[in-house]
Amino acid sequence: MGKLAHSDVVHLLVQLSVMLLMGRLFAEGARKLKLPAVVGEIFAGILLGPTILGTINPHWFQLIFPVPSTSATVLSGFVQAAVVMLLFIGGLEVDLHVVLQQGKKALATSLLGISIPFFIGFIFPYTFPDFFGIADKQQRVVFALFMGTAMAITALPVIVRILMDLNLFKSRMGLLVVTSAMIDDTVGWIIFSVILGLIGKGHSVSIGSTVGLAIAFVVFMLTIGRWLLNRLLPWANKKLAWPGGVLSISLAICFLGAAFTEYIGLHAVFGAFIVGVALGDSEHFTERAKEIVHQFINNIFAPLFFVSIGLRVNFFTNFDWLLTLTLLTIAFTGKIIGSGLGTRLGGFSWRESLAAACGMNARGAMEIILGLVALENGLINERVFVSLVIMALVTSMSSGPLMKWLLKK
Amino acid sequence: MENEFKKIGLAIAISPTAQAMLSEATRLALLFNSELVLIHVASRLKENENKLNELIHQAKISVPYSVIWRTGNVEQEVLLACDEENIDLLVAGALKKENKVKHFIGSIARTIMRKANCSVYMVNNPSIHLQSIRQVVINAEDSPHIERAIAIGCQLAELENASWVHVVRELKMLSLTLSANRHLSEPEYNERKQKLVREEIQAVEKIMEGIVHKKTKVNIKVLSGKSGFELCKFVEKKKADLLVVGAPPQRLSLLDRIFPHDLEYVFGDLPCNLLVVNQPKENG
Numbered sequence: 001m002g003k004l005a006h007s008d009v010v011h012l013l014v015q016l017s018v019m020l021l022m023g024r025l026f027a028e029g030a031r032k033l034k035l036p037a038v039v040g041e042i043f044a045g046i047l048l049g050p051t052i053l054g055t056i057n058p059h060w061f062q063l064i065f066p067v068p069s070t071s072a073t074v075l076s077g078f079v080q081a082a083v084v085m086l087l088f089i090g091g092l093e094v095d096l097h098v099v100l101q102q103g104k105k106a107l108a109t110s111l112l113g114i115s116i117p118f119f120i121g122f123i124f125p126y127t128f129p130d131f132f133g134i135a136d137k138q139q140r141v142v143f144a145l146f147m148g149t150a151m152a153i154t155a156l157p158v159i160v161r162i163l164m165d166l167n168l169f170k171s172r173m174g175l176l177v178v179t180s181a182m183i184d185d186t187v188g189w190i191i192f193s194v195i196l197g198l199i200g201k202g203h204s205v206s207i208g209s210t211v212g213l214a215i216a217f218v219v220f221m222l223t224i225g226r227w228l229l230n231r232l233l234p235w236a237n238k239k240l241a242w243p244g245g246v247l248s249i250s251l252a253i254c255f256l257g258a259a260f261t262e263y264i265g266l267h268a269v270f271g272a273f274i275v276g277v278a279l280g281d282s283e284h285f286t287e288r289a290k291e292i293v294h295q296f297i298n299n300i301f302a303p304l305f306f307v308s309i310g311l312r313v314n315f316f317t318n319f320d321w322l323l324t325l326t327l328l329t330i331a332f333t334g335k336i337i338g339s340g341l342g343t344r345l346g347g348f349s350w351r352e353s354l355a356a357a358c359g360m361n362a363r364g365a366m367e368i369i370l371g372l373v374a375l376e377n378g379l380i381n382e383r384v385f386v387s388l389v390i391m392a393l394v395t396s397m398s399s400g401p402l403m404k405w406l407l408k409k
Numbered sequence: 410m411e412n413e414f415k416k417i418g419l420a421i422a423i424s425p426t427a428q429a430m431l432s433e434a435t436r437l438a439l440l441f442n443s444e445l446v447l448i449h450v451a452s453r454l455k456e457n458e459n460k461l462n463e464l465i466h467q468a469k470i471s472v473p474y475s476v477i478w479r480t481g482n483v484e485q486e487v488l489l490a491c492d493e494e495n496i497d498l499l500v501a502g503a504l505k506k507e508n509k510v511k512h513f514i515g516s517i518a519r520t521i522m523r524k525a526n527c528s529v530y531m532v533n534n535p536s537i538h539l540q541s542i543r544q545v546v547i548n549a550e551d552s553p554h555i556e557r558a559i560a561i562g563c564q565l566a567e568l569e570n571a572s573w574v575h576v577v578r579e580l581k582m583l584s585l586t587l588s589a590n591r592h593l594s595e596p597e598y599n600e601r602k603q604k605l606v607r608e609e610i611q612a613v614e615k616i617m618e619g620i621v622h623k624k625t626k627v628n629i630k631v632l633s634g635k636s637g638f639e640l641c642k643f644v645e646k647k648k649a650d651l652l653v654v655g656a657p658p659q660r661l662s663l664l665d666r667i668f669p670h671d672l673e674y675v676f677g678d679l680p681c682n683l684l685v686v687n688q689p690k691e692n693g
Contacts, residue, residue, distance in 0.1 A: 027592075030592075031592045036592070037592050089588070092584070093584075093585045093588070095582055095585070096668055097635065097668065097669075097670075097671075098581070098582065100664070100665075100668050100670075101670070156585070157585070157588055157589045158589075160582075160585055160586060160589035161589040161590065161592075164586060164589065164590070169586065170581070170608075178582075223667070281668070283634065283635035283638035283639075283669075283674070286634055287580075287583045287584050287633040287634050290583075290584035291583070291584045291587055291588075294584055294587065294588040295588075298588060
C-alpha cells in the first residue's frame, strides 16, 4: 500500500474536517429554515469552493484544497466511496415487498411518471443539443437519453418526508406515491446504467455483453444473490459482533457489487444500488441495522459528497439562467403531467393527483448523483451540471409547499 | 357474538394423524357449536369405508356430523366440496415445514391454505393429545378481514380461557421513514419514532373498540422488519398455541413465494396452529 506524505495527511484531514464542519453548520441553517439538509450542504461547498472562496481569496482556497495534489486524489476517492454508499442506501430504501404488493396499482402511475418526463426530457435536448450544452456531439442520442432519465428520476426520501409532514404517508395516496417513486428510481437507474454502457469509455467489454451482464447481474442479485444473503446474514447476526459484523459484511458486499458493475462497463453506483435492493429485501437485515447504516452514511458520507459538489464546479461562471429556467420548465411539466395523469388513473381526484405529482417532482440527491456521474463520464458539461443541481434543489424545496397548498385548497 | 363457523369441514385421509385431526375438529365444532363435515377423497371401496368408519367410531365424535366421499385430485376436490357444502371453516393438518421443492410447487395442505374460499384452520403436526390454547397471536395487518380475524381470535381465546391475546401490528418502512427525518434533533427524532409506534397502537385500539374480550388479557405489540418473518419469530418467542391471520385480498401465487408475501413466511414454516380468516359465507 502506498504511503501519503506528511503534508498530504495533514491536508486530507483538514479537508475532511472543514467539509464536515461547514456541511453540518449549513445543514443546521437549512433545518432552521425548514429546508432539506442537502441545500445547506451544497451551499457550504459553494462557499468553500471556487465559486466564493476561490474567487475572493484564491490563496486560502488553494491552501485548503490544493489541486493537483495527492490529498485531492485521496479526497476524490472518499467522495467516490460516498456516492457508492449513497446509492447503496438508495437501494435499501426500495421495499420489494411493498412494490410487489402495490405493483399493479402503482404501475400505471410510475410508468406515466417515468415515460412522459423521459419523453419530454429526451425530445428537447435531442432537437436542440447545442442549447442544452452537449459535451460530445457524437453522443447526441445518448445525451438526450441521459436528459430524459434525469427528468424521470424521483427523490424517495424527500417524498417520504413530505408525506409524513402532511400525515399522508400511510394513506392510500401516500403508499401509491412511495411505491411509484421506488419503481421510478429502480427503472431510472437501470436505464442510466445502460446509457453509461452505451458510452463505454475505457472499457474493453462490448455494449451487447455489457447490457446482457447488467441484466444478468440484476437477476442474479435478486434471486440467487438474495438467497445467499439470506444464508449469510443470519450467520453474521449470530456469530459476529453486532452491529459491526452485519455492517462490515453489508458494506463489503456493496463495494464488491459496485466493483463488478464498474468492471463490466456500467457505473459502480448501479451495482451498489442493486446490492442495496437485494440486501434491503432480506428479512435478516433488521430495521435496526438499516437505521445504523442510514445514520452512518447520511451523516458522514452524504455531507462529504454534497459539500464536494460545490468544491468541484464554479456555480457562478457556469450558471446559465436560460438553461436553468428551461430545465426547470421541462422538469415541472414532464413530472406534473406524467405523474398527475398516472395518479388520476389510480382513482384519485384531479386535485389529489396534482398534489401527488408535485410530490413526485422532487429530484433531490439522486438527481445530483446522476448529474455528477454524467459529468465525470463526459456526457454533460459543467453548465448543464450546475443547472441540474439547481433544478434538483428547486424541485425538492418546492414540492412540499406545493403539495400542502394543493391539498388545503 | 354470533356463531362464526356453522359448518366446519375436515379434510381427512386414512393416515396416522387422522385420529388427532378428528379430535381437533371435534373440539372446534364443540367450541363453535358447529356441524362437522368430513371430506374424504378416495374411491368408495368397502375396505376404505370400513377404515373410515373405524376411525370415526374410535374418535367418538360428539357433534352432528356427515361424511362426503369424493374422488379425484385431493386439493381440488376438498376445495370444491367446501364451496358446494358451504363450509365456513376447513380444518386440515400440515407439516411444520416442507422441503424447498414442495414449497415452490405447493403441497396439498399449503395449496388448500392458499386457495380456499373459506377460513382455514391448519393443525401443525397433529397430535392425539389436545393442547389447550393458552397464548393466541393475531396478526393485525392491513387485510380486508382484519376486524373479523381479531374478533374470531378473541372469541376463540375467550372460549378456550386463554391467558393472553397478542395483537401484532407492523411498523412499515421504519428505516426509510426515519432516514427521511435526518433533519430532526435527538429529542425530536425519538419523539417521531415513538409517535410512529403510538399511531399503530391507536389504529389497533380503534379496530378493537367493538370487540369483546372480558377474560383474556390483550397485549398490542408493534413490530418492525419483514412483517411475516417477524410475526413468526414473535409467535415462537411467545410459544403461542395459535396464530390468527386475515386471508390475503388476492390468492397468493408463485411470485409470492419467490419474493415472499408476509403470509408465505407463515405458510412456509408454520410456527404453531394457524387460523386463516376469510370472508363469511353469504348465507352464514
